[in-house]
Amino acid sequence: MSILSDAVRKTRATLADGRDLFYFDDNAQYVSGERTRRLDDPRPLSDRYAPVLDENGVEHPVTGPTMRLDVLTGEWIPHAAHRMNRTFLPPADANPLAPAKPGAAYSDGEIPDEDYDVVVFENRFPSLMRVPGVDDIETTFEDVDFWRVRPAAGRCEVICFSPDDQKSLREVSPQRMRTIIEAWADRTEELSALDGIEQVFCFENRGQEIGVTLHHPHGQIYAYPYLTPRTAQMLVQARKHREATGRNLLRDVLDAELRSGRRIVFESEHWVGYVPMAARWPVEIHLAPRRDVPDLVALNEDERADLATAYLEILNRVERFFPPQENGELTKTPYIAAWHQAPVGEGREDLRLHLQLFSFLRSPGKLKYLAGSESGMGAWISDTTPEKIADRLNEVAQ
Amino acid sequence: MSILSDAVRKTRATLADGRDLFYFDDNAQYVSGERTRRLDDPRPLSDRYAPVLDENGVEHPVTGPTMRLDVLTGEWIPHAAHRMNRTFLPPADANPLAPAKPGAAYSDGEIPDEDYDVVVFENRFPSLMRVPGVDDIETTFEDVDFWRVRPAAGRCEVICFSPDDQKSLREVSPQRMRTIIEAWADRTEELSALDGIEQVFCFENRGQEIGVTLHHPHGQIYAYPYLTPRTAQMLVQARKHREATGRNLLRDVLDAELRSGRRIVFESEHWVGYVPMAARWPVEIHLAPRRDVPDLVALNEDERADLATAYLEILNRVERFFPPQENGELTKTPYIAAWHQAPVGEGREDLRLHLQLFSFLRSPGKLKYLAGSESGMGAWISDTTPEKIADRLNEVAQ
Numbered sequence: 085m086s087i088l089s090d091a092v093r094k095t096r097a098t099l100a101d102g103r104d105l106f107y108f109d110d111n112a113q114y115v116s117g118e119r120t121r122r123l124d125d126p127r128p129l130s131d132r133y134a135p136v137l138d139e140n141g142v143e144h145p146v147t148g149p150t151m152r153l154d155v156l157t158g159e160w161i162p163h164a165a166h167r168m169n170r171t172f173l174p175p176a177d178a179n180p181l182a183p184a185k186p187g188a189a190y191s192d193g194e195i196p197d198e199d200y201d202v203v204v205f206e207n208r209f210p211s212l213m214r215v216p217g218v219d220d221i222e223t224t225f226e227d228v229d230f231w232r233v234r235p236a237a238g239r240c241e242v243i244c245f246s247p248d249d250q251k252s253l254r255e256v257s258p259q260r261m262r263t264i265i266e267a268w269a270d271r272t273e274e275l276s277a278l279d280g281i282e283q284v285f286c287f288e289n290r291g292q293e294i295g296v297t298l299h300h301p302h303g304q305i306y307a308y309p310y311l312t313p314r315t316a317q318m319l320v321q322a323r324k325h326r327e328a329t330g331r332n333l334l335r336d337v338l339d340a341e342l343r344s345g346r347r348i349v350f351e352s353e354h355w356v357g358y359v360p361m362a363a364r365w366p367v368e369i370h371l372a373p374r375r376d377v378p379d380l381v382a383l384n385e386d387e388r389a390d391l392a393t394a395y396l397e398i399l400n401r402v403e404r405f406f407p408p409q410e411n412g413e414l415t416k417t418p419y420i421a422a423w424h425q426a427p428v429g430e431g432r433e434d435l436r437l438h439l440q441l442f443s444f445l446r447s448p449g450k451l452k453y454l455a456g457s458e459s460g461m462g463a464w465i466s467d468t469t470p471e472k473i474a475d476r477l478n479e480v481a482q
Numbered sequence: 483m484s485i486l487s488d489a490v491r492k493t494r495a496t497l498a499d500g501r502d503l504f505y506f507d508d509n510a511q512y513v514s515g516e517r518t519r520r521l522d523d524p525r526p527l528s529d530r531y532a533p534v535l536d537e538n539g540v541e542h543p544v545t546g547p548t549m550r551l552d553v554l555t556g557e558w559i560p561h562a563a564h565r566m567n568r569t570f571l572p573p574a575d576a577n578p579l580a581p582a583k584p585g586a587a588y589s590d591g592e593i594p595d596e597d598y599d600v601v602v603f604e605n606r607f608p609s610l611m612r613v614p615g616v617d618d619i620e621t622t623f624e625d626v627d628f629w630r631v632r633p634a635a636g637r638c639e640v641i642c643f644s645p646d647d648q649k650s651l652r653e654v655s656p657q658r659m660r661t662i663i664e665a666w667a668d669r670t671e672e673l674s675a676l677d678g679i680e681q682v683f684c685f686e687n688r689g690q691e692i693g694v695t696l697h698h699p700h701g702q703i704y705a706y707p708y709l710t711p712r713t714a715q716m717l718v719q720a721r722k723h724r725e726a727t728g729r730n731l732l733r734d735v736l737d738a739e740l741r742s743g744r745r746i747v748f749e750s751e752h753w754v755g756y757v758p759m760a761a762r763w764p765v766e767i768h769l770a771p772r773r774d775v776p777d778l779v780a781l782n783e784d785e786r787a788d789l790a791t792a793y794l795e796i797l798n799r800v801e802r803f804f805p806p807q808e809n810g811e812l813t814k815t816p817y818i819a820a821w822h823q824a825p826v827g828e829g830r831e832d833l834r835l836h837l838q839l840f841s842f843l844r845s846p847g848k849l850k851y852l853a854g855s856e857s858g859m860g861a862w863i864s865d866t867t868p869e870k871i872a873d874r875l876n877e878v879a880q
Binding site for chain 2: 153155156157160161163225226228230231285287295304314320321333336340343344346360364422456457459461462464465469470
């Protein structure tokens with residue numbers, strides 16, 4: 085049984101190099117792919133898994149990215165230096181996330197169809213990729229038994245929020261936002277079922293201040309073949325809390341925030357937004373469902389519909405957080421929107437779905453840098469207080 | 483008995499608001515402070531610990547910065563929003579790290595003396611500060627027993643590497659570098675002895691790309707009243723390794739790198755520089771002593787002298803890492819130089835002194851951003867390999 089809402093139609097296509105692409109349409113006028121029948125990508129891309137020829141004409145099998153265990157921290161570090169098959173690159177001025185131009189022999193970009201509502205496809209140059217036939221086994225490195233290496237056998241997907249490259253996510257309609265939520269849930273469900281995947285992460289990087297060069301509104305979905313450091317850390321804390329109290333930590337945090345009320349910035353029937361009591365970023369909001377659910381897949385219809393409105397409201401508050409520009413336009417607040425979902429396997433019962441939305445911006449033109457204390461020691465210093473952040477987010481409610 | 487080398491003279495002074503300042507001189511011509519006799523700071527700064535008047539004329543005691551426990555991660559987050567006594571700020575175009583102008587009634591900046599070799603003073607607006615009379619005790623926050631708050635009762639110091647604001651650290655003489663090492667060791671020893679300090683961190687943030695607005699060559703010294711997250715993480719790994727093997731993890735890592743040789747970039751009598759096998763930054767070097775020592779204090783004379791040369795060599799390699807600018811000048815590589823020292827108390831035997839020097843720069847003008855995966859999940863993705871970094875660092879050896 086599909087978890088997709090009846091209002092959303094999913095159509096699968098295959099790109100020329102073998103990558104998957106999925107249209108998620110809510111528009112009654114058409115179903116992407118079915119209308120144009122150009123479901124498959126006619127570009128001259130070579131199979132991403134095909135052997136690569138070196139300069140001497142010798143064939144080398146594609147092995148995919150690998151990752152090494154940083155023994156000082158216990159963290160896996162994928163090294164994605166060898167990105168393969170860079171044989172087809174769109175022109176520098178092209179937007180690879182735009183729909184194909186009508187009548188063109190093939191798309192300049194990644195989307196073979198001439199229109200779409202929401203589309204998801206595998207990243208062409210992924211830092212995590214499973215190559216068929218490459219065993220996902222951990223081995224020693226340079227014969228040192230505490231140095232470990234493994235294929236970075238995960239998956240990286242891109243999600244386009246709108247065919248319109250001038251829109252920000254906060255400007256899409258609630259119906260379209262709902263479709264995006266369906267797409268996130270669908271991808272979470274499918275990716276969670278893949279061999280070796282331990283965690284699915286839906287996120288958006290927004291703003292050139294954090295290195296985003298493509299202005300087309302889009303996000304990313306990473307399926308990690310390992311537990312990420314932050315999730316591992318939350319699980320340690322959650323287990324300690326369960327041992328001490330028998331309760332779920334994230335549930336207790338939400339209840340404590342609701343009882344206090346001091347940092348609550350949003351409440352609806354199914355969702356609560358708050359600035360966490362020990363917020364570390366200059367702007368930071370957590371958005372959590374009232375009901376205990378592990379991930380987006382587990383949200384019911386009502387919760388999804390309510391989330392569409394809640395999400396847009398939060399994004400619009402973040403956009404109004406800083407004073408407008410001199411020309412009267414809103415300051416485009418750079419942000420990272422990160423969906424924390426329970427891992428697929430062990431620890432699943434101890435996490436609880438929540439969105440962490442945060443910004444590096446301290447004031448227009450002034451960023452929080454992660455310098456010596458943060459990057460060297462992992463020791464955060466905040467220049468504001470959670471209460472000030474909450475007050476401002478409430479002030480800009482409309 | 484002082485740990486200071488005979489070649490370095492330390493002179494203590496007090497700034498007008500009560501802060502400590504220490505000159506470290508190696509120059510035979512003068513001893514800062516003694517020559518001019520202006521040891522104390524004549525500026526009209528009010529006592530940093532004096533009560534503050536609010537707009538209604540009511541006195542409030544200074545309580546200092548506080549920190550809250552982030553229960554989701556187990557990390558302390560100092561919130562330094564209330565920086566006190568901002569009654570005296572130097573003009574925007576002044577350099578607060580320059581020596582006082584000869585004959586001026588008082589300094590525009592922080593240094594009361596008219597010259598210095600190396601100088602260290604307490605940061606005027608610190609994120610960590612112990613206020614006399616404020617008890618360093620942990621209490622609950624908003625009556626929730628898992629929400630904890632404490633004074634951020636540490637100390638933040640600034641170290642000026644040279645009186646010349648046009649110099650970079652890599653351009654100082656080996657003798658001056660030696661004096662800086664003496665100053666780091668002296669401050670580590672004194673700060674480690676303060677009540678409640680668990681760890682001392684000497685570091686340099688270099689480059690406007692990481693938010694440094696003051697070009698005068700300087701670093702910082704933080705004394706944390708808690709174990710920093712990275713050190714805590716290294717201790718977990720080091721203890722696991724000791725339980726499994728009976729040996730010190732960092733020692734074994736150094737030995738494994740020496741046996742491999744593939745990522746060694748520097749060797750001298752007492753020091754070894756290598757790119758760690760799971761490097762996460764676009765440029766990353768670890769510099770470790772051959773002898774097991776917990777911190778800079780424990781280095782002997784020969785190791786300090788050798789370190790002065792080694793440190794400058796590493797900095798110069800990092801400056802040559804990227805191609806020169808079009809005008810032929812070296813690309814100023816932004817970097818963070820972070821001294822990992824053993825904590826003061828528990829776990830001291832499991833850590834081992836090493837410098838971690840790293841850069842966010844991927845290529846001139848192109849930074850590695852810590853976006854969704856890194857900042858949201860703590861999951862690092864590297865775009866290069868440790869071997870490529872090591873090859874380049876060896877290529878630019880002179």
